Amino acid sequence: MNTLISMDAFNAGLKSFLDSAPTPFHAVEAMSERLRMAGFTELNEADDWALEAGKGYYTCRNGSSIIAWRQPAAEAALEQGWRLVGAHTDSPCLKVKPSPELHRQGYFQLGVEVYGGVLLNPWFDRDLSLAGRISYRDNTGRICSELIDFAQPVAVLPSLAIHLDREANSSRSINAQTYLPVVMGQTDEKPDFRLLLKERLAAQGVVDVDTVLDYELCFYDTQGAATVGLNEEFLASARLDNLLSCYIGLQALIDTEEVSAGQVLVCNDHEEVGSMSACGAQGPMLSQWLERVMPDSDQRNRSLARSMLISADNAHGVHPNFSDKHDGNHGPLLNAGPVIKINANQRYASNSETSALFRHLAEAAEVPVQSFVVRTDMACGSTIGPITAAELGVKTLDIGVPQFGMHSIRELAGSQDAHGLYKVLQGFMLTDQV
The missing domain is CATH 2.30.250.10 (Aminopeptidase i, Domain 2)
Incomplete structure (x- = not known):
């Protein structure tokens, strides 16, 4: 049975999580505690794993990166693939x-x-x-x-x-x-x-x-997370980039109990400095995990062909004082829905097929969707999306909640958007249309 918590309850849990996670180590500890409370079992990478279909597990590396998943039956993993959500635990x-x-x-x-x-x-x-x-x-x-x-x-x-x-x-x-x-x-x-x-x-x-x-x-x-604005339109906190996405993915995984395709959350450290580490997205952590949960290489490759990754990392909302920094047709607004991030030079991994599926799922969840393309005369940032897509060969979408003040000591997002993305990710974890 799947659950869908209210926006107020979701945001209360989000603020508590943000305050409990001043570092990637504390973020992984807080996520691990929530997973344990939801019945997930911790597995040590150095131990032998005996996995049971339908059960939830998680494993950590370096204390700062985590993979959590529900183990599907072997036939389901082969026929349905994996629904992966990726984010990162570190912040500048x-x-x-x-x-x-x-x-x-x-x-x-x-x-x-x-x-x-x-x-x-x-x-x-x-x-x-x-x-x-x-x-x-x-x-x-x-x-x-x-x-x-x-x-x-x-x-x-x-x-x-x-x-x-x-x-x-x-x-x-x-x-x-x-x-x-x-x-x-x-x-x-x-x-x-x-x-x-x-x-x-x-x-x-x-x-x-x-x-x-x-x-x-x-x-x-030390200033804690808070809702601000005349009508509490905004969420202000440190480390919204990208603990916001970590929490959204975590809550979607915990609250989506039905197992068909494999459901996975991977939150890597070191994204802000290039992801090249033993526990970063450019390292072997995710591929080594996949080899353990699907040891047969032929079946693993066939399963990946039926899989999809959503890389969730916040997007640049159009700032009312600096609207000229955006393309006129691609300025995401806070509280107007999650953002599909697109770049012709593959700084984002989205393509027409993965973005179409996201739009379809968002429509089913009654959540609006926006698009972001950087101005053609400006350089574009990147995410773990293209890195993971290249490492695994899995179809990938880059999305994120729009925010202001990215990489500031205190950032600002819309108070409605995180809950909206949470609803879409629940649908993603259950879809058979990948």
Whole structure:
């Protein structure tokens, strides 16, 4: 039996998920918890798998990428193929350097690297916290890892006063090396950052730490997700690109219980930096998973010929102050439905057949659909869609919810669009028309 939750309930769950996922590690942990509650079983990639038709499973790699699926019967997998939804768990951010400690003018600061194509200006004057993964040696000499989240504001990146930078509003550029070290507090001497992390782990109840060996930590804005606008038309949050799509795909998978074709959600890390990693879309994670669930190569290839991937990654909504940045006929509006993304040079993987199916499914779900094509005189971004299509040879569609402020520390989407895409993806997971 399939369920369809209301828009209010969907958005409440979405906001809770966004707030619980300041890093890809936390996003995968939050998704795993929701899958467990829905009856899915976790499988370790290092173990032998005994799969049963009709049951739900998930597996993680690097703690930052996840594949979840319902296992079809062998005949159904061969005759119906797989319905795959892809998204990514990472977002542009500021990551802490390996030796980050700075002590200047009595202030304790941390040096950072820029991860992905960050819109830097909005990071200034925000209440920042710190989260990620720490690897440590315990008191027995064993190497362990633990997620950490300071949760409270522990840092800030103060702007320089306008009086000292009279050109700030007309010609200011940001030097990432010199402008971005984050202020953590005041101190008489430079603290040991790894010792600070050890103390934080102890505060979380991890008391067997001998030495903090390394970490992957990023700063994030502590302001939580919210609905805004006179009539609550908008959803504002950090990391909408692309945790919004992760949650939409997750909820569609959980709420679509009927199994005919195989139903799959894959959320990869490292999309914002090119996807080339062991757990990125340009790596072998998805193809290795497929080889395990369908070991026979001939049957696997025949099944893929009957399969389809929807790559869900947010689209650029037309900004009322910058409408000239869009093609006049292809400016998606917030709250006017999900967007089919098209590019003649295959920066998006959509074609007429995959987009036609999406339009058909959206019409059945009574959800409006829009199209996005970048201006012909501008460069086009890309997604995991073309990468996965090339890796697997599976027909693919690129779609997304329209948003403002992509790659900002706080982004904006329509409060109706995510729920609309959720309804269409439910239909996609059940369709026999691929």
